[in-house]
Amino acid sequence: MAVISPSVSRVDIDLGERSYPIFIGPGLLDDAATWAGLPRAAAALIVSNTTVAPLYAERLERALAPHYKTVHRVALPDGEVHKDWQTLNLIFDALLEKGADRKTVLFALGGGVVGDMTGFAAASFMRGVPFVQVPTTLLSQVDSSVGGKTGINHPLGKNMVGAFYQPQRVVCDLGTLDTLPPRELSAGLAEIIKYGPIADMAFFDWVEANVEALVARDAAALTHAVRRSCEIKAWVVGQDERESGLRAILNFGHTFGHAIEAGMGYGEWLHGEAVGCGMVMAARLSERLGTVNAAFVQRLTALVERAGLPVRAPRLASDNVGRYLELMRVDKKAEAGEIRFVVIDPPGQARMTPAPDALVGEVIEASCG
Amino acid sequence: MAVISPSVSRVDIDLGERSYPIFIGPGLLDDAATWAGLPRAAAALIVSNTTVAPLYAERLERALAPHYKTVHRVALPDGEVHKDWQTLNLIFDALLEKGADRKTVLFALGGGVVGDMTGFAAASFMRGVPFVQVPTTLLSQVDSSVGGKTGINHPLGKNMVGAFYQPQRVVCDLGTLDTLPPRELSAGLAEIIKYGPIADMAFFDWVEANVEALVARDAAALTHAVRRSCEIKAWVVGQDERESGLRAILNFGHTFGHAIEAGMGYGEWLHGEAVGCGMVMAARLSERLGTVNAAFVQRLTALVERAGLPVRAPRLASDNVGRYLELMRVDKKAEAGEIRFVVIDPPGQARMTPAPDALVGEVIEASCG
Numbered sequence: 001m002a003v004i005s006p007s008v009s010r011v012d013i014d015l016g017e018r019s020y021p022i023f024i025g026p027g028l029l030d031d032a033a034t035w036a037g038l039p040r041a042a043a044a045l046i047v048s049n050t051t052v053a054p055l056y057a058e059r060l061e062r063a064l065a066p067h068y069k070t071v072h073r074v075a076l077p078d079g080e081v082h083k084d085w086q087t088l089n090l091i092f093d094a095l096l097e098k099g100a101d102r103k104t105v106l107f108a109l110g111g112g113v114v115g116d117m118t119g120f121a122a123a124s125f126m127r128g129v130p131f132v133q134v135p136t137t138l139l140s141q142v143d144s145s146v147g148g149k150t151g152i153n154h155p156l157g158k159n160m161v162g163a164f165y166q167p168q169r170v171v172c173d174l175g176t177l178d179t180l181p182p183r184e185l186s187a188g189l190a191e192i193i194k195y196g197p198i199a200d201m202a203f204f205d206w207v208e209a210n211v212e213a214l215v216a217r218d219a220a221a222l223t224h225a226v227r228r229s230c231e232i233k234a235w236v237v238g239q240d241e242r243e244s245g246l247r248a249i250l251n252f253g254h255t256f257g258h259a260i261e262a263g264m265g266y267g268e269w270l271h272g273e274a275v276g277c278g279m280v281m282a283a284r285l286s287e288r289l290g291t292v293n294a295a296f297v298q299r300l301t302a303l304v305e306r307a308g309l310p311v312r313a314p315r316l317a318s319d320n321v322g323r324y325l326e327l328m329r330v331d332k333k334a335e336a337g338e339i340r341f342v343v344i345d346p347p348g349q350a351r352m353t354p355a356p357d358a359l360v361g362e363v364i365e366a367s368c369g
Numbered sequence: 370m371a372v373i374s375p376s377v378s379r380v381d382i383d384l385g386e387r388s389y390p391i392f393i394g395p396g397l398l399d400d401a402a403t404w405a406g407l408p409r410a411a412a413a414l415i416v417s418n419t420t421v422a423p424l425y426a427e428r429l430e431r432a433l434a435p436h437y438k439t440v441h442r443v444a445l446p447d448g449e450v451h452k453d454w455q456t457l458n459l460i461f462d463a464l465l466e467k468g469a470d471r472k473t474v475l476f477a478l479g480g481g482v483v484g485d486m487t488g489f490a491a492a493s494f495m496r497g498v499p500f501v502q503v504p505t506t507l508l509s510q511v512d513s514s515v516g517g518k519t520g521i522n523h524p525l526g527k528n529m530v531g532a533f534y535q536p537q538r539v540v541c542d543l544g545t546l547d548t549l550p551p552r553e554l555s556a557g558l559a560e561i562i563k564y565g566p567i568a569d570m571a572f573f574d575w576v577e578a579n580v581e582a583l584v585a586r587d588a589a590a591l592t593h594a595v596r597r598s599c600e601i602k603a604w605v606v607g608q609d610e611r612e613s614g615l616r617a618i619l620n621f622g623h624t625f626g627h628a629i630e631a632g633m634g635y636g637e638w639l640h641g642e643a644v645g646c647g648m649v650m651a652a653r654l655s656e657r658l659g660t661v662n663a664a665f666v667q668r669l670t671a672l673v674e675r676a677g678l679p680v681r682a683p684r685l686a687s688d689n690v691g692r693y694l695e696l697m698r699v700d701k702k703a704e705a706g707e708i709r710f711v712v713i714d715p716p717g718q719a720r721m722t723p724a725p726d727a728l729v730g731e732v733i734e735a736s737c738g
Contacts, residue, residue: 042705069705085454096525101704124493124530126701127520128611151496156465161493163532242497332495335470336411336438 008033009223011230013146014238018166022146022230024223028173029059029134035067038168039130041103044068047091047118048109049078052136055179060109060134068105072098076114081267083113083153085161091121105130105168111137111184112144112271116162119150123165133167136176138188138222139272142229143250145170147237153266157330158258164242172230174222182215186308187272189214190253192225193303194279195232197296198249198342198350203228208299211306248333249350252342253279256313256364259327263316276309277367282342284363285355291345312369320368321361328360377402378592380599382515383607387535391515391599393592397542398428398503404436407537408499410472413437416460416487417478418447421505424548429478429503437474441467445483450636452482452522454530460490474499474537480506480553481513481640485531488519492534502536505545507557507591508641511598512619514539516606522635526699527627533611541599543591551584555677556641558583559622561594562672563648564601566665567618570717572597577668580675617702618719621711622648625682625733628696632685645678646736651710653732654724660714681738689737690730697729 008025028034044064048057053075064071074094076087095104108118108131115133122131133145151162177185189211196204206224207214213221233250240247257278260269269277283300286292305311317323325339333340333352339360340352377394397403413433417426422444433440443463445456464473477487477500484502491500502514520531546554558580565573575593576583582590602619609616626647629638638646652669655661674680686692694708702709702721708729709721 085458089454092523092530093525096523096529096699099698099706101706102701103704124520124532126529127518127531127533149496151493154461154465156462160465160495161461162496163493164496329468330465332471335472337468337470 009227011227011234013166013234015166015241020167020169022170022172022234024141024172024174024226024230026174026219028171029056029063029175032063034171035063038067038132039103039105041068041105043070043072043098043100044105044107045072045074045095045098045100046107046109047074047076047114047121049076049114051078052110052114056109056136056176060107064107076117079267080113080153080261080271081265083117083266085152088117088121088152091118092125095125100125100129102126102129105132107132107134108145109134109136110140111135112140115140115145116150116159117152119148119165119167120152120162123150123163128165130168133170135170135172137180137184138177138226139184139191141172141226142188143191143233145172146230146233148241158262158266159332160330172226174219174226177217177222182308183270185215185217187270189307190272190276190279190304190309192229193300193307194250194252194275195229197279197283197300197344197347198252199232199236199348200228201348203232204347208303211303215308248352249342251333252344252350253282255328255331255333255339255341256281256324258331259316259324260314262327263323264314269314273310276304276307277311277313280304280311281313281363281367283344284366285341285360286343286345288359288363289343289353289355291343292347296344296347313364313367315368321364324364325357325360378596380596380603382535382603384535384610389536389538391539391541391603393510393541393543393595393599395543395588397540398425398432398544401432403540404432407436407501408472408474410437410474412439412441412467412469413474413476414441414443414464414467414469415476415478416443416445416483416490418445418483420447421479421483425478425505425545429476433476445486448636449482449522449630449640450634452486452635454521457486457490457521460487461494464494469494469498471495471498474501476501476503477514478503478505479509480504481509484509484514485519485528486521488517488534488536489521489531492519492532497534499537502539504539504541506549507546507554507595508560510541510595511557512560512602514541515599515602517610527631527635528701529699541595543588543595546586546591551677552639553641554584554586556639558676559641559645559648559673559678561598562669562676563619563621563644564598566648566652566669566713566716567621567711567719568601568605568717572601573716577672580672584677617721618711620702621713621719622651624697624700624702624708624710625650625693627700628685628693629683631696632692633683638683642679645673645676646680646682649673649680650682650732650736652713653735654710654729655712655714657728657732658712658722658724660712661716665713665716682733682736684737690733693733694726694729
C-alpha cells in the first residue's frame, strides 16, 4: 500500500476483502505514492469524457506509465444524457479492440457519470475486472465515487441498471476542483449538505458557518468537507454495502430529486441541483409528518440557497402532482408500488417511511415555483 | 425449503450465503413442492422465448400463482444471435413497465440464452433482484443454468459482458426435454461428455456405454446424466465460484468452440456443437503436448460423433489459422494476448496452459474438413 504524505488524508472503507482506501489531497494525480500497490496487469484503460480528458488524462497517463506496459484511453461524450447503454458500450468496444484481458485495470477519470459507467463496465466486462475511481468533481469526490454503486439510466428511471461493485481505490485530487464550473461546484455542495441532517448535525453547523468559503473554493474548507463527507459515507456503506437498510438514508432528497431529473430530461438539472431542491422537499415532508420543525426546514432551505442551488421545484406536467408520483413510483426504494421517502427524524438522523399521496402532493405543490 | 418426492433428485451448490439447490425430476413444473420457500415478493416475471413460452409458460404461471399477486411474462426472440443488449433491454422494459421493485423475482424459462440473459438482467436490474433458473434444454440443465455465469455477447466476443450472479434455485423438469429438437439434444450431450475427461473417467465410461440411450431420450439414462453432470459442476463451482483457477477446466473445448461460434456468426453452430468439435480439437492439442495418447483422442472423437455432433471444424477464412487465433485471443482466459487452453492431463483431470501458435495452427488445420 502507498505511503502517503502528511498533506494527504486517508479514509478507509471497511468491507472485509473488498475494503479500500480513499486518498484525499492536493496534487495526488502527480504523486507517485498515489498509484503504488495497485493490482498488476499488462494494460490499463483510462475512461474519461471529452471535457475532462484534455485537462487531466495526460497527467494520469504519465503517472500510470511506470505500472502498466500500455495505458489506453477512451473519452465518452459528456453529460447525464449520455449515461446509457450506447455510451457504456464505447468502453466495451475500447477494451475489446485493445485486447484487454481479465486483469486490465480501468481508471474512471471524471465526475459521477464517468465513475458510474466505468464502474459498471468494470463490473460487467468479462464478468469483472478491477477499477479505480479518480473523481474530478466535488460531487463525485464526496459521494458517487465512494461505496460501489455503479450503473446507467433507463428512459423510465435513473440508475435502474447497474451493480454494486467496489473500486480498488478512490483518489480525490483536490487540485482538479480548480477547473470545475461554479454550477458543478454547487451541485457537489448539495451532497455535502446532505450528510448533516442524516448523520451529523455538528457537521451541518460547520457547513453553515463555512458555505461561503466552500463556494470560494477555500482549500482548507474543501479538504475538511471532502474528508468528513467521505468518513460519513464510509461509515454508512461499511454497515450496509448493498442497501438492505441503513444505506438508504444516503438517498435523502433523492426520491424527489430523481423525479425532477427524469421529468425534466436527464442533464437539464444537474444531479446535485435536483438533490438540493429534493432535500428541501423531503424536509417539508418531514415537517408535515411531525419529525422536524419549521425552523429546521428554514435553516436547510437557506443553506441550500446559499450554496447556489435551486430551492423551488419545477412543474413537470399539467397534472404536476400526478407526474411526480408516477416518476417516484419507479424509485428503487419503492415496494409493491408504494413510494418510500427518506425523512429526517430528528435532525442528525434519518429513516425511511411511506407517506400518503395527498400529503406528498401538498409538498409538491407548495414547492413548485 | 421444499419437501421433495422420491423421484426428484436434489444437488446442492455450496457457496455459503449464496448456496442453492438444483431439483431434477420429471413433472417438476406442476409439482407444488418445487416452488415452495422462494423469496416473497408482490410480483414475478417469467422470461422466456417465443419458442418455449407457448409450450410451458402457462404451466409455470399457474404454478407461481399461489405465491405472487401478479405474474408477468415477456417472450424474447429465440436464438444465440439475439443474446445482445437490445434483447436484454426488453427485460428491463418489461420490469419497469410492470412497476417491478427490488424484490420482484425473475424466472428464466428456456435454454442457455434465456438463462444467461435473465440472470444478467436480475444481476443488474436495480443492482440486483432474485432469480430462478427453469432450464428447458439439456444443455442448460447440465451446464449453463448452474453456477451463476450470466451475460450477453459482444460482436467481438462471446459472453464478454456479464456477471457472476447466483440464482435462488434451479429447477430441471426432465419432461421439458420431450419437446427438444434432436439437434439441441445432441448439443446438450456435448457438455455431458465434457465432464468425464476433466473430472471423472468413470462417468465417461458410463456415457460411452449409454450414449445411444441418451440420444433416444431414455428417462433413466437422462436422469443419471443430468444429476451426475450437476454434481460435478457443483463440486467445481463450490471450490472456485469466480473462476480464479479450477473453474476454468469447465471450459474444456470452449476456447476453440467460441472461435467457431463467433467466426461462423452466432447461432450458425449451436453452442454445444461448437463445444463438441472444440473438445476434439483440445484433445488433439493435448496429444501434441504429450498429455494424452492417440487412443484417448480417438475415443473422445468417436463419442462426440455418436452423440450426433460435428467433429470436423469449419474453415473460417482464407487465412484460416490466423482467424482462429485472432478470435481466440479475445477469450476470457487469455492474458496479455496469450491464449490459454484447457488440456486433459491425464484423462479425468484438466489444467490450463498456453501453447505455441504453430502447434495450435497444426491442430486447427488437421481438424478442418
